[in-house]
Amino acid sequence: MNKLELKNVSYTYSAGTPFCKKALDSVSLSFEKGQIIGLIGHTGCGKSTLVQLLNGLLTPDEGAVLLDGQDINRKGGDLRSVRFRVGLVFQYPEYQLFEETVYADIAYGPKNMGLSKEETDRRVRETVQFVGLSEDCLSMSPFDLSGGQKRRAAVAGIMAMEPEVLVLDEPAAGLDPIGREEILGGIFSYQRKKKSTVIIVSHSMEDMARYSDRLVVMNRGRVLMQGSCREVFSRPERLTEIGLDIPQITRFMLALRKRGIDVRTDIFTVEEAKDEIIRVSGGRHRA
Amino acid sequence: MLKDITLGQFFPGKSILHRLDPRMKIVLSILYIVVIFLCKNLAAFAFITLFTAAMVVLSGISLRTILKGIKPLIFILAFTAIYNLFFYGGDRLLVKLGFIEIYYEGAMYAVAMVVRIVCLLVGSSVLLTYTTSPIMLTDGLERLLSPLSKLKLPVHEFSMMMTIALRFIPTLIEETDKIMNAQKARGSDFSSGSLVRRAKALIPILIPLFISSFRRAGDLAVAMECRCYRGGNGRTKMTQLHLSFRDFAMLFVILLCGAAVLLINRFVPGFSL
Numbered sequence: 001m002n003k004l005e006l007k008n009v010s011y012t013y014s015a016g017t018p019f020c021k022k023a024l025d026s027v028s029l030s031f032e033k034g035q036i037i038g039l040i041g042h043t044g045c046g047k048s049t050l051v052q053l054l055n056g057l058l059t060p061d062e063g064a065v066l067l068d069g070q071d072i073n074r075k076g077g078d079l080r081s082v083r084f085r086v087g088l089v090f091q092y093p094e095y096q097l098f099e100e101t102v103y104a105d106i107a108y109g110p111k112n113m114g115l116s117k118e119e120t121d122r123r124v125r126e127t128v129q130f131v132g133l134s135e136d137c138l139s140m141s142p143f144d145l146s147g148g149q150k151r152r153a154a155v156a157g158i159m160a161m162e163p164e165v166l167v168l169d170e171p172a173a174g175l176d177p178i179g180r181e182e183i184l185g186g187i188f189s190y191q192r193k194k195k196s197t198v199i200i201v202s203h204s205m206e207d208m209a210r211y212s213d214r215l216v217v218m219n220r221g222r223v224l225m226q227g228s229c230r231e232v233f234s235r236p237e238r239l240t241e242i243g244l245d246i247p248q249i250t251r252f253m254l255a256l257r258k259r260g261i262d263v264r265t266d267i268f269t270v271e272e273a274k275d276e277i278i279r280v281s282g283g284r285h286r287a
Numbered sequence: 288m289l290k291d292i293t294l295g296q297f298f299p300g301k302s303i304l305h306r307l308d309p310r311m312k313i314v315l316s317i318l319y320i321v322v323i324f325l326c327k328n329l330a331a332f333a334f335i336t337l338f339t340a341a342m343v344v345l346s347g348i349s350l351r352t353i354l355k356g357i358k359p360l361i362f363i364l365a366f367t368a369i370y371n372l373f374f375y376g377g378d379r380l381l382v383k384l385g386f387i388e389i390y391y392e393g394a395m396y397a398v399a400m401v402v403r404i405v406c407l408l409v410g411s412s413v414l415l416t417y418t419t420s421p422i423m424l425t426d427g428l429e430r431l432l433s434p435l436s437k438l439k440l441p442v443h444e445f446s447m448m449m450t451i452a453l454r455f456i457p458t459l460i461e462e463t464d465k466i467m468n469a470q471k472a473r474g475s476d477f478s479s480g481s482l483v484r485r486a487k488a489l490i491p492i493l494i495p496l497f498i499s500s501f502r503r504a505g506d507l508a509v510a511m512e513c514r515c516y517r518g519g520n521g522r523t524k525m526t527q528l529h530l531s532f533r534d535f536a537m538l539f540v541i542l543l544c545g546a547a548v549l550l551i552n553r554f555v556p557g558f559s560l
Contacts, residue, residue, distance in 0.1 A: 083473075084474060088472040090472070096473075096491075143498070157473060158473065161473070
């Protein structure tokens with residue numbers, strides 16, 4: 001069953017003024033339960049607008065956002081409870097930390113949900129493990145953490161609400177490679193444990209290729225392509241056309257094929273590429 | 288939404304008011320305010336209203352924008368009008384409803400006060416804020432106040448502070464919006480509950496906002512130091528201000544307007560403040 005659906009959703013900023021800008025143009029998408037979905041697209045293609053529609057921070061001009069088949073913006077609906085079910089992590093979430101301790105900051109969401117002290121405590125301790133913060137951090141001020149740690153604490157703040165759908169807008173932006181690995185790995189292990197739906201907005205094709213089950217490519221407020229990583233990356237021309245990249249390793253395999261080496265090009269991880277090259281070179285491989 | 292605030296916003300354009308020297312505009316605004324307060328009778332108020340309307344037309348700013356700017360003041364205007372209408376005594380009683388007595392003088396006074404406030408607001412915003420970019424405005428102010436630096440007052444620093452403050456208002460508004468959304472996503476509720484609860488709900492917005500302001504200020508200071516900013520001593524301007532014919536022409540017009548108001552006060556009969 002579909003958990004979260006967008007039906008012909010359009011959204012225009014500052015409608016009716018000279019500054020009006022159509023951000024989304026009748027977008028229809030459905031997000032299956034328990035998948036990791038990568039949302040990719042160029043700057044200004046409407047990704048960030050889309051994620052804010054998902055939890056009702058923005059209301060679509062046309063169309064509807066359905067959660068379990070119900071319009072979240074319906075009259076008499078409770079948007080606050082929708083926001084607990086669809087957790088949204090904004091870009092650079094570390095700037096919203098405000099509590100005296102990391103513990104209190106992560107507990108802010110669960111506390112707003114009205115959970116008991118014990119349950120909140122359990123969730124806080126569980127989520128810091130997912131994101132890889134040590135328990136000592138919990139009693140520290142969030143402002144004494146390093147940049148990467150702050151980011152992880154902020155993500156934990158949403159995870160602790162245990163939303164059915166976790167939406168992250170560029171969770172790894174501006175982090176070093178180790179930081180990226182830690183945060184994305186944390187999200188991945190959280191998803192495997194909780195079986196929740198995860199939607200990640202990203203620019204990095206490598207990261208998306210590694211973690212997501214399904215990719216949605218957006219361009220100028222519309223959905224350009226969607227499908228598995230294999231399907232999307234097997235059509236590199238369409239991606240490069242709109243100014244997006246394909247994973248480096250896919251580009252490498254394409255170049256090999258151009259040189260006349262008969263390799264598969266629907267490959268997007270280094271491990272796969274290694275196996276493929278070994279296969280093509282006739283297994284003459286010394287481990 | 289917070290983004291919709293227009294009061295004190297600059298609208299780029301090429302009208303004669305846009306092209307006036309900012310120093311002259313500040314002087315003109317002060318003179319204009321003096322003229323408004325010189326008005327004593329209804330004819331004078333009618334005259335100043337026409338004059339203000341003429342300035343609005345000259346500025347090329349749409350009436351809608353101007354009305355939008357007045358909207359937040361409707362409450363104050365209504366309060367002023369009602370207060371004067373009911374509590375200003377006189378000799379010519381118009382209406383008597385129980386303990387409420389409305390006098391002719393009170394009604395006139397109420398009208399005069401409302402006209403005065405509206406003209407004050409519309410005129411000065413058309414002359415200054417709507418048609419002068421913040422940079423020009425602080426530049427003009429700095430030059431006007433520059434004689435004070437002889438008295439060791441930090442005029443340049445003061446105007447730089449003002450420039451920076453004005454520059455960061457939209458940035459902070461945007462930031463506030465972002466943080467509010469982020470906290471809403473975590474279930475903050477700003478619009479229900481008792482006053483104390485609502486005030487408490489602002490903490491998750493104010494603290495990140497303060498922190499990011501401090502961070503921004505620090506970053507800006509470093510960036511300025513990197514470009515060898517050392518305050519106003521010996522600093523020259525890229526754009527020099529020049530007074531031209533039209534500046535003096537406008538000055539003449541305002542002075543003429545003041546003289547006209549004085550004459551109307553004196554020679555046109557009718558209710559007088």
